Amino acid sequence: MPRKVRKREKRLYKTIAKQRISELFELAEKEALRNRMDRADRYVEIARKIGMKYRVRIPKKYKLLFCKKCYRFLLPGVNARIRTGRGKLIIYCYRCGSYKRIPLKEKSSAILK
Numbered sequence: 001m002p003r004k005v006r007k008r009e010k011r012l013y014k015t016i017a018k019q020r021i022s023e024l025f026e027l028a029e030k031e032a033l034r035n036r037m038d039r040a041d042r043y044v045e046i047a048r049k050i051g052m053k054y055r056v057r058i059p060k061k062y063k064l065l066f067c068k069k070c071y072r073f074l075l076p077g078v079n080a081r082i083r084t085g086r087g088k089l090i091i092y093c094y095r096c097g098s099y100k101r102i103p104l105k106e107k108s109s110a111i112l113k
């Protein structure tokens with residue numbers, strides 16, 4: 001492996017990494033809905049690892065799908081609770097008890113579909 005990875009190659013890796021991350025989150029969602037939380041958690045883990053390896057950020061819309069503390073896949077009503085209050089969206093993780101607060105601005109509501 002050459003020390004210097006060419007810029008063009010690097011960009012290609014990143015594009016592929018991003019695609020893989022999206023695919024993994026979609027798979028995670030599907031498995032979670034089928035009550036296979038173990039698989040969903042595993043997909044989140046793989047997606048995070050890919051993100052770290054290729055220094056790709058997890059897209060915002062997917063960031064809401066897992067807990068930033070224990071990295072579990074969050075399925076509202078099953079292992080997470082979602083509330084709104086004071087102009088914020090509050091996601092509570094049942095597993096580790098951490099809260100995630102997202103300000104409800106025009107921009108952020110757009111990413112919630």
Ligand SMILES: [Zn+2]
Binds near residue numbers: 072094096097098
């Ligand atoms: Zn958690």
